[in-house]
Amino acid sequence: MGDNILPSALRIWEHCEALARCSEQEQRAASDLVLGWMRDAGMTAKLDEIGNCVGRYEGDRPGSPCLVLGSHLDTVRDAGKYDGMLGVVAAIECVHALNKQGKRLPFAIEVLGFADEEGVRFGCTLLGSRAVAGTFDPTLLEKIDHEDVSMRQALTDFGLDPAQISCAAHKRDDVLAYAELHIEQGPVLEAEGLSVGVVTAINGANRFLIEIDGMAGHAGTVPMNLRQDALAAAAECVLAIERRCASVPDLVGTVGELETLPGATNVIPGKVLFTLDIRSPRDAERLAAVADVEQAMQAICTRRKVALKINPTHEGKTAACAPWLMEQIGQAIAAQRLPVRELSSGAGHDGMALVDLTDIGMLFVRCKGGISHNPAEAITLEDVDTSARVFLRFIENFRPLNARS
Ligand code: HGY
Ligand code: MN
Ligand code: MN
Numbered sequence: 196m197g198d199n200i201l202p203s204a205l206r207i208w209e210h211c212e213a214l215a216r217c218s219e220q221e222q223r224a225a226s227d228l229v230l231g232w233m234r235d236a237g238m239t240a241k242l243d244e245i246g247n248c249v250g251r252y253e254g255d256r257p258g259s260p261c262l263v264l265g266s267h268l269d270t271v272r273d274a275g276k277y278d279g280m281l282g283v284v285a286a287i288e289c290v291h292a293l294n295k296q297g298k299r300l301p302f303a304i305e306v307l308g309f310a311d312e313e314g315v316r317f318g319c320t321l322l323g324s325r326a327v328a329g330t331f332d333p334t335l336l337e338k339i340d341h342e343d344v345s346m347r348q349a350l351t352d353f354g355l356d357p358a359q360i361s362c363a364a365h366k367r368d369d370v371l372a373y374a375e376l377h378i379e380q381g382p383v384l385e386a387e388g389l390s391v392g393v394v395t396a397i398n399g400a401n402r403f404l405i406e407i408d409g410m411a412g413h414a415g416t417v418p419m420n421l422r423q424d425a426l427a428a429a430a431e432c433v434l435a436i437e438r439r440c441a442s443v444p445d446l447v448g449t450v451g452e453l454e455t456l457p458g459a460t461n462v463i464p465g466k467v468l469f470t471l472d473i474r475s476p477r478d479a480e481r482l483a484a485v486a487d488v489e490q491a492m493q494a495i496c497t498r499r500k501v502a503l504k505i506n507p508t509h510e511g512k513t514a515a516c517a518p519w520l521m522e523q524i525g526q527a528i529a530a531q532r533l534p535v536r537e538l539s540s541g542a543g544h545d546g547m548a549l550v551d552l553t554d555i556g557m558l559f560v561r562c563k564g565g566i567s568h569n570p571a572e573a574i575t576l577e578d579v580d581t582s583a584r585v586f587l588r589f590i591e592n593f594r595p596l597n598a599r600s
Pocket of ligand 2: 313
């Protein structure tokens with residue numbers, strides 16, 4: 196590595212703490228923090244048309260194609276401090292170290308802090324990264340949140356112009372690759388005593404909003420055999436999903452949200468809404484499971500004389516990481532005299548969208564107990580230091596595919 200200005204693990208740690216103090220309502224405050232850190236690192240920085248934070252560090256020739264780094268700045272409800280944020284602040288810190296050395300590489304670097312990867316508010320994910328990849332679906336602008344606010348209105352309220360979202364798209368020729376540092380959110384690295392790993396692929400996923408319409412009724416008067424109980428039907432569906440998805444290794448199925456209406460002790464539930472998330476490393480297996488689950492739910496609802504509506508809200512095929520990027524990330528790990536462990540990602544990431552624009556690579560960082568999407572999410576300062584050094588080495592030694600002879 197150059198005259199050794201290393202990324203500061205402590206600054207990365209503190210920046211994650213600062214973002215963690217921003218609540219759900221403070222996206223502007225979080226964006227302002229990130230844009231400020233980008234500028235401190237020697238980057239130009241702005242919010243793009245969908246609300247991504249975009250920092251740019253020119254190469255040795257202005258306007259060169261760029262290596263895109265980054266991750267997402269949004270989280271799930273009641274989340275941890277590192278899912279997404281770590282990747283953004285670590286990338287900024289790597290540029291900070293380059294800038295401190297006055298170092299310019301033969302390519303530009305863009306650091307992106309993506310808006311809305313998780314899809315918590317509107318149920319559809321990868322919004323910021325899809326806008327960058329040029330694949331954002333404008334019909335999603337009509338999606339509404341739990342307060343009946345449309346995505347279009349929410350973007351306008353945030354000071355953005357939804358009609359300009361297509362301007363956030365990057366041109367394929369302007370991007371050399373995308374690389375993301377992210378916590379593993381699983382137990383493999385910790386179980387093997389490893390601090391970092393190279394991602395091989397991001398598992399594909401289908402998400403749905405399921406509606407079951409039965410008949411609300413008096414809890415005291417309707418005999419059991421005459422009920423059209425939407426919640427009892429949903430409960431049977433949930434167990435059918437669990438049974439089918441437990442039948443195949445690496446296949447997972449989750450019902451994360453469930454709402455019962457009208458929601459009163461003495462009323463038989465007339466309507467139930469629940470979410471469904473099915474994933475697998477193998478697309479054919481995921482799609483077979485989706486078909487089987489749909490068939491099973493339909494049979495349950497027909498038998499119980501309730502109506503079933505299956506609303507797809509997201510589909511992402513398995514996104515393979517590019518072998519040439521895996522090799523360069525692996526070389527950066529090996530240069531730190533660490534074992535190179537390759538593993539797939541059960542969690543979804545922005546690379547599932549960026550893969551439509553450019554080749555993708557990911558560096559995983561160990562997290563305690565593999566816990567994530569939970570305030571107990573935890574990493575060590577030592578692993579922050581190790582992963583940031585690996586990431587900086589990857590960046591400094593990055594060779595675009597066409598430059599490799
Ligand atoms: O759902 C996921 O896997 C990611 O955290 N968005
Ligand atoms: Mn997440
Ligand atoms: Mn994430």
